[in-house]
Every structure is written in C-alpha cells, then in structure tokens.
Amino acid sequence: AQSVTQPDIHITVSEGASLELRCNYSYGATPYLFWYVQSPGQGLQLLLKYFSGDTLVQGIKGFEAEFKRSQSSFNLRKPSVHWSDAAEYFCAVEEEYGNKLVFGAGTILRVKS
Amino acid sequence: EAGVAQSPRYKIIEKRQSVAFWCNPISGHATLYWYQQILGQGPKLLIQFQNNGVVDDSQLPKDRFSAERLKGVDSTLKIQPAKLEDSAVYLCASTPGEMNTEAFFGQGTRLTVV
Numbered sequence: 001a002q003s004v005t006q007p008d009i010h011i012t013v014s015e016g017a018s019l020e021l022r023c024n025y026s027y028g029a030t031p032y033l034f035w036y037v038q039s040p041g042q043g044l045q046l047l048l049k050y051f052s053g054d055t056l057v058q059g060i061k062g063f064e065a066e067f068k069r070s071q072s073s074f075n076l077r078k079p080s081v082h083w084s085d086a087a088e089y090f091c092a093v094e095e096e097y098g099n100k101l102v103f104g105a106g107t108i109l110r111v112k113s
Numbered sequence: 114e115a116g117v118a119q120s121p122r123y124k125i126i127e128k129r130q131s132v133a134f135w136c137n138p139i140s141g142h143a144t145l146y147w148y149q150q151i152l153g154q155g156p157k158l159l160i161q162f163q164n165n166g167v168v169d170d171s172q173l174p175k176d177r178f179s180a181e182r183l184k185g186v187d188s189t190l191k192i193q194p195a196k197l198e199d200s201a202v203y204l205c206a207s208t209p210g211e212m213n214t215e216a217f218f219g220q221g222t223r224l225t226v227v
Contacts, residue, residue, distance in 0.1 A: 041220070042220055044156070044206075046215050049215065099161075099210075099214075100158055101158070105154050105155050106153075
C-alpha cells in the first residue's frame with residue numbers, strides 16, 4: 001500500500017528566508033504526487049502536482065517541488081517565505097487507478113518576523 | 114464556479130448520539146469523497162462515490178458510519194452512535210471523475226464528541 005512520510009512536524013522560518021518541506025513516498029509504480037496547503041479552519045488547496053514529464057514543477061504562490069525517483073522524494077520549496085505562508089502543508093500520493101489520495105501527516109509552517 | 118459546500122461547519126455532540134454531515138460537490142463532478150482528518154494527522158479516505166455508486170468504502174467503519182449519495186449529487190455522512198475517537202474534521206472533496214484531475218475540497222465539518 002502507498003504511504004507518505006513528512007519527517008518534519010513543525011518548521012519555523014524567518015520571513016524572507018528560503019523554505020524546503022520534505023516528503024517521501026512509498027509506491028511501486030509511477031506516482032502521482034501533490035502538495036496541498038491548509039490554513040486554519042479551511043479546506044485543502046492544491047499548490048502543485050506532478051504526473052509525468054519535467055521533474056521540477058511550478059505551483060501557485062511561488063512554490064515549486066522536485067520529483068526525485070531515486071530518493072522517492074517530492075520536496076516542496078519556496079525561495080522567500082512570506083508571513084501569509086504560515087499554514088499546514090500536506091504531501092499526497094494518488095493511486096494510478098482510482099483517484100484516491102493518501103496523505104502524509106502534514107508539516108506545520110510557522111513564519112517569524 | 115461555486116466550490117464544494119459542506120454543512121454544518123461545527124458540531125458538538127455527546128457520545129452515543131447520532132450526527133449527519135452534508136456535502137454538495139462542484140456541479141458536474143462525478144466523483145465525491147469523504148475524508149476524516151484527526152487532529153495532528155493527514156486526511157484519511159472514508160468513502161469514494163462515482164456518481165451514486167460506491168467505489169471504495171474499505172476504510173469506513175460500517176458498524177457506525179454510513180454514507181449515501183442519492184441521485185449522484187449531494188451526499189450525507191452519518192455517524193450513529195458516535196464515539197469520542199470520532200472527533201475530527203470531516204472533509205468532502207470532488208473531482209470530475211477523470212484521471213489526472215485536481216480534487217477540490219470543502220471547508221470541512223469539525224465534529225467534537227464529548
């Protein structure tokens with residue numbers, strides 16, 4: 001069965017600093033990978049997704065992620081964090097057939113001024 | 114385009130009581146999901162509908178949880194009787210039903226069982 005590991009429960013970065021959130025997945029075939037963001041009291045919003053092709057994908061709000069098959073990773077990055085980026089971030093993998101998402105436990109991002 | 118609508122936003126009940134949540138997906142979306150998100154965890158799929166048929170309910174605790182999607186549009190999720198461990202946010206999501214499409218999530222219903 002698929003699984004997703006987000007090793008960092010909490011991360012605190014200074015505003016303007018760079019950010020990298022880690023995600024490792026376990027899946028036998030080519031994975032479909034996603035990053036979602038959840039602000040307090042809100043549903044999940046898609047930041048970006050990887051299905052195939054270029055392993056560096058661009059998303060909304062200045063986020064990008066890189067798929068590395070050899071490391072089974074799909075880390076999320078942003079060059080300069082804004083205070084409004086404070087939220088919880090979820091990495092997810094989708095089964096190739098069935099459209100079901102398996103989520104990691106999430107990483108809470110705090111931004112200090 | 115209207116998003117996924119869920120109600121109520123919050124619900125507090127006592128254990129052993131029953132509760133129901135409602136979801137209205139994005140118009141035209143054939144696939145509807147219910148996820149349970151316990152505090153500190155990622156969302157976990159409870160049930161997936163394709164139109165009005167169940168595709169996957171393997172993670173649904175069927176002794177107390179039930180869900181239906183009559184007419185292939187709105188859906189309700191019911192818990193009866195509720196347990197303390199059912200305290201969670203219940204998220205509804207929908208997709209057009211094709212592969213490689215984004216799932217759109219509602220704001221969720223936060224259930225507290227006391």
